[in-house]
Amino acid sequence: MSGYSIDQAAAQTGTSKHTLRYYEREGLLAPVAKAPNGHRRYTDDDLGWVRFxxxxxxxxxxxxxxxxxVALTHAGDHTIADRVAVLAHYREALVARMEADRDHLDRLEMKLxxxxxVLQAADAEPEDITRRERASGQPARS
Known part of the structure; x- marks a missing residue:
């Protein structure tokens, strides 16, 4: 029997053997075929499911x-509209997180x-920064 061992499947998908067994046990992954020696043999389709x-x-x-x-998927094509709705919901949430992350990155870049x-000015003319701080009565802002 051909296919991938659990070690190979884990390496190819970047997941652990434990996770592969868990996905199968929980019904997220269809039962994986087994070789005569009882070892799991994953197909390319199995690996595609794991990646999904x-x-x-x-x-x-x-x-x-x-x-x-997964249950919707196994139920058949009449559930495609439901699957689209689920995926669209998670897409919207992902886009919102990405926008928030972009905003955080922009604000962090401004602070950097x-x-x-400040560091460049200090390297170039340290006495000028000290003079400005004395004149304002306050240390440089953080």
Missing amino acids: LQLLRATGMPIREMKEF DYYRG
Whole structure:
């Protein structure tokens, strides 16, 4: 029997053997075929499912909802509209997180630029910064 051992499947998907067994046990992954010696043998389709489950998990989808999504998939094509709705919901949440992260990054960059400017000014003319601080009565802003 051909296919991938659990070690190979774990390496190819970047997940642990424990997670692969867990996905199968929880019904997220269809029962994996076994070789005559009883060892799991994963197919390319199995690995594709694992990668899709990783994607769902990375969106923040809880295991419970992943199980519901897998059940919709197994129920047939009449559930495609429901699947689209679920994925669209997680897409919207992901886009919102990305926008918030972009805002955080922009604000962090502004602060870094400020501090780098302070360091450059201090390296160039340390006495000028000290004079400005004395004149204002306050240390440089953080």
